[in-house]
Amino acid sequence: MSASSNRRGWGALEAxxxxxxxxxxxxxxxxxxxxxxxxxxxxxxxxxxLSRLHDKGAVTRDRSGRGHVYSFQRDEAALRAVQMxxxxxxxxxxxxxxARFVDELSPEHERLLQRLLSDLDGP
Amino acid sequence: MTFxxxxxxxxxxxxAAAAPVIVRRLAPRAAVWSLVTAAxxxxxxxxxxxxxxxxxxxxxxxxVEAAARARGVxxxxxxxxxxxxxxxxxxxxxxxxxxxxxxxxxxxxxxxRRLCEGHGAELVxxxxxxxxxxxxxxxxxxxxxxxxxxxxxxxxxxRVLLEHERAHLRFGHHRFxxxxxxxxxxxxxxxxxxxxxxxxxxxxxxxxxxSEVGSRRxxxxxxxxxxxxxxxxxxSGVRLAFAELGVIHRLEALRVSPPRAARIPALAxxxxxLVVGLATADATWDFVGLVSWLVPF
Numbered sequence: 059m060s061a062s063s064n065r066r067g068w069g070a071l072e073a074x075x076x077x078x079x080x081x082x083x084x085x086x087x088x089x090x091x092x093x094x095x096x097x098x099x100x101x102x103x104x105x106x107x108l109s110r111l112h113d114k115g116a117v118t119r120d121r122s123g124r125g126h127v128y129s130f131q132r133d134e135a136a137l138r139a140v141q142m143x144x145x146x147x148x149x150x151x152x153x154x155x156x157a158r159f160v161d162e163l164s165p166e167h168e169r170l171l172q173r174l175l176s177d178l179d180g181p
Numbered sequence: 182m183t184f185x186x187x188x189x190x191x192x193x194x195x196x197a198a199a200a201p202v203i204v205r206r207l208a209p210r211a212a213v214w215s216l217v218t219a220a221x222x223x224x225x226x227x228x229x230x231x232x233x234x235x236x237x238x239x240x241x242x243x244x245v246e247a248a249a250r251a252r253g254v255x256x257x258x259x260x261x262x263x264x265x266x267x268x269x270x271x272x273x274x275x276x277x278x279x280x281x282x283x284x285x286x287x288x289x290x291x292x293x294r295r296l297c298e299g300h301g302a303e304l305v306x307x308x309x310x311x312x313x314x315x316x317x318x319x320x321x322x323x324x325x326x327x328x329x330x331x332x333x334x335x336x337x338x339x340r341v342l343l344e345h346e347r348a349h350l351r352f353g354h355h356r357f358x359x360x361x362x363x364x365x366x367x368x369x370x371x372x373x374x375x376x377x378x379x380x381x382x383x384x385x386x387x388x389x390x391x392s393e394v395g396s397r398r399x400x401x402x403x404x405x406x407x408x409x410x411x412x413x414x415x416x417s418g419v420r421l422a423f424a425e426l427g428v429i430h431r432l433e434a435l436r437v438s439p440p441r442a443a444r445i446p447a448l449a450x451x452x453x454x455l456v457v458g459l460a461t462a463d464a465t466w467d468f469v470g471l472v473s474w475l476v477p478f
Binding site: 073096167171 | 288289292293295296300301302303304305306307308309311313324325326327328331332334335336337339340342343344347398401402405406408409411412428429432
């Protein structure tokens with residue numbers, strides 16, 4: 059954690075940008091990305107992160123008007139889906155090794171969750 | 182030896198019974214350390230007790246019995262013969278289960294490394310309709326997330342998800358998980374401890390993520406929405422009851438203020454390790470006493 063003065067750090071910002079690109083159905087420019095990211099970083103910071111990601115081959119870049127738009131590596135992500143599906147279907151023992159962010163819920167717990175979310179979205 | 186050799190087993194039962202009870206009340210980091218240490222001690226103690234029990238069978242071979250008669254030594258039978266035979270069987274079973282665990286983990290690790298291979302960035306995106314995210318430890322740690330998981334969350338909520346997975350990587354959570362998996366492989370009585378540790382590791386990552394983004398409310402919302410997405414996109418309706426409870430309890434824990442670190446779990450774990458250690462030493466000492474006449478001075 060050398061960049062302690064930077065609230066986010068480069069690695070974290072790059073991951074957030076990639077996640078935002080993957081969540082979007084269309085290619086995004088640096089300005090649009092800045093709008094999406096929360097909290098919003100400086101425009102130049104987004105540009106720098108995008109060019110670093112492009113150098114790594116982690117995002118694709120296309121010309122659009124006077125600037126660039128970026129998107130995630132669609133083909134690679136599709137290829138990985140095949141690999142991951144195989145892994146997930148490899149049985150309970152294998153699936154257990156993958157400690158995932160969340161597990162699914164029962165219908166009863168799902169209703170509970172729905173209530174919780176509507177509470178949170180309230181004032 | 183007639184009593185102390187069974188004590189590690191009693192400790193395992195106590196630990197397995199206590200783990201699900203203490204799991205929701207304690208600060209996750211200290212609780213994980215305590216549970217994993219205690220489980221490792223119990224696993225080591227019970228394995229050694231099986232070795233000692235099985236070794237008493239060696240005292241029943243014809244050569245030893247003949248030598249004992251010749252020297253006028255009264256051969257004691259510290260462990261019932263049937264139990265000693267059972268212990269030998271259990272050692273075989275433990276070795277087999279351990280091999281299974283290592284094989285599965287190695288296979289998964291290889292497949293996961295292949296999934297992330299040659300990927301320069303930390304986040305690895307998978308275009309899968311199933312909402313899923315997990316951390317892949319290694320020399321080049323990665324976070325894997327599916328597109329449907331990322332789509333289900335807002336930018337701020339995605340930050341929570343990333344910080345959660347980063348916490349798993351930063352604190353080496355896979356090592357705790359592996360240690361408990363090994364302990365359960367050699368001593369299946371400890372299975373509840375494994376579930377407790379799995380839950381606590383998620384809690385630990387939740388708490389870290391909440392403090393990194395500076396909002397428990399945001400962490401809570403992210404987790405809730407991710408759980409909703411995982412449920413909506415899942416094909417299999419059947420899950421382990423504990424896993425289901427896991428998310429709800431994690432959400433509840435984020436609703437209130439973070440648990441205060443207490444010294445009790447560490448003290449309890451230390452006490453348990455001490456009991457197992459002393460019992461093992463006592464049983465071993467007695468065993469050495471039993472066989473010492475075999476070694477000529």
